[in-house]
Amino acid sequence: MKNLFFKEGKPYRIEDLMNSFDLDYVKTKELIKNFLNSGVMRVSKSYSDLEILLSDISVDNSKLDIEKDAFYFFKYVGAIQIANNYCILIYPKYMSISSIKKDLNNNFDKFKQLMDVIDKYENKKLQNVSIASDIDDIDDELLGIKLSILKNYYEHGLYNKESEEIKLNGDGKTLWNQTVNRSEAYIFNNIPFYLDVFTLENTLEENNIVQLIQRAIITEVSKDLDMLLDILGFDKVHLSEISLEELGPNEMLLNILEIELNNQFITIRQETVKKMIAYLNNISNNSDGNVTLVGTRAFNMIWEDVCSEIYGNDLDRTFEELDLLVPDPEISNKTLKSYVEKPKWQVENQSPFVSGNPLKLDVLSINSKGINIYDAKYYNISFHNKKVTGQPGINDITKQYLYELAFKKIINLNQLTVKNQFIMPKDDFVEDGKIIAYVKLDMFISLGLEPIGIVLRDCQTMYKHYL
Structure with a gap:
């Protein structure tokens, strides 16, 4: 197998x-068609289009032809294993080629940390899911679930179910009602x-059907991720001679796991079942079984979550909880998020009405002295000869000012x-945390707003705190 x-x-x-x-x-x-169908690659007809395509807009790759003069690029971070031929590592766009090569010779330390970050983000998404049908809704965000299943097994072992049985003169808890009614005193x-x-x-029920499914999944994952597991230093596990197909149709196995999830009240077991459901959903939605994905198509969402956790986020807290003065007592119990107007x-001959979404902030934290409005941007900004590339666009800058205006009364009060x-x-x-530049629009400066700072954070430091 070739590593690329x-x-x-x-x-x-x-x-x-x-080449x-x-x-x-x-x-x-x-091969390119497989990448396009898997959603990990984009194609552009001109180099100038790349900056647009690298934003997080949706692109319908099915309408794009594969031609010699086109540019192809990965919109994905993580690993891709193609049958038994290639193990591909795709590093994030902020890393230079020299830094990537250095990591390849340094035991893949940065790549391993990236995979741990992706794993934590996906686990957080699963923890917020309570019913099986919701797992399919976030399936596109759970491409790293295979590694998570292995980690779960390394840490907690095989899935065990307990069954209750009434015995005569056993070692368990005495059932006094049955004893009084059925035994001679x-x-x-x-x-x-x-x-x-x-x-x-x-x-404990040995070899229950849920455990059999788990054994088959773990064995299949170990086989599918053969070379990647070597790179990450994971042990390969062979626990079953029975394949998932031999256990039954995918729909039947999903039904078994959904029933188990609905009847399981121990958190760690719930998480184990959720991961197996996500894995089987992933199989159903993956049309090309030769391409195995372990990563994310939306690293921007992960960067937002990293920043939210590191900087703290008060958007879901109320003004009363934050001990803030408000212009109207009726909004004291409102959250900061709900305060942003819609x-x-x-309309002619109708009373006024509210409809639509408010501005959506990434991170907002407040203490007794200040308000911090952060927008996490997974951009690769650079400056050269009074030119800037990879920068926030005019919409981003305008919205950031509007976020501040939305809380202007609270700020002044x-x-x-x-x-x-x-x-x-x-x-x-x-220089982790350094403000390397400011950006401003004079129309907002005239309203008393300050320029917006551009802060660079060292990724390894941020990820270390996140993990």
């Missing part, structure tokens, strides 16, 4: 990919004694200092 690496967002011509994969033109086109000094008592025994509509910043990732950044 790529950088997210780096444009490649078809000739570049032919990397050592394939002819026809086979390379077929011997009276001594007016005190009844029972030679035979009924007890409740909890026994569009108000006035509580005399809060304002920190308004874009937070961006940077690889090996020794």
Whole structure:
């Protein structure tokens, strides 16, 4: 199996990919189709289009032709294993090629940390899911579930179910109602004694169907991720001679797991079942069984979650909880998120009404002295000769100012200092947390708003705190 690496967002011509994969033109086109169908690759007709395509807008790859003069780039972070031929590592766009090569020779330390970050994010998403049908709704965000299943097994072992059984003279809890009603009592000094008592025994069910499904999944994952597990230092596990197909149709196995989830009240067991459901959903939604994905198509969402956890987020807290003065006592119990106003509509011959979504903030934290408005941007910003690339667009800048305006009354009433910043990732950044630039629009400066800071955070430091 051949191990390859790529950088997210780096444009490649078809000739570049032919050389990397050592394939002819026809086979390379077929491989590209697999990547496009899996949603991990985008294609652009011109280099100038790349900045647009690298944003998080939706692109319908099915309408794009595969031609020699097109540029191809990965919109994905993580690993891709293709049958038994290739194990591909795709690093995030903020890393340089030299830094990636250094990591390849340094026991893949940064890549391993990235996979741990993706795993934690996916586990958080699963914890917020209570019913099986909701797992399918976030399936696109759970591409790293295979590694999570293995980690779960390493930490907690095989899934066990306990069954209750009533026994005569067992070692479990005495069932006094059954004992009094069904056993003969011997009276001594007016005190009844029972030679035979009924007890409740909890026994582990060996090889229950849920465990059999788990064994088959773990064995399948170990086989599918063969080389990636070597890279990450994971033990390969073979627990079953029976495949998932032999256990039954995918729909039947999902039904078994959904029933188990609805009847399981121990948290760690719930999480184990959720991961198996996500895995089986992933199989159902993956049309190409030769391509195994372990990563994320939306690393921007992960960067937002990292920043939210590191900086703290008060959007779901109320003004009363934060001990803030408010212009109207009726809003004291409102959350900061719900305080942001929605569009108000006035239609002829109708009373005014509210409809639509408010501004959506990433991170907002408040203390007794200041309000911090952060927007986590998974951008790769750079400056050269008074030119900037990879920067927030005019919409991003305008919205960031509007976030501050939305809380202007609260800011003035509580005399809060304002920190308004874009937070961006940077690889090996020794000046972690430094404001490297400011951006402003004079129309907002005239309203008393300050320029917005551009803050770079060292990724490894951020991920270490996140984990």
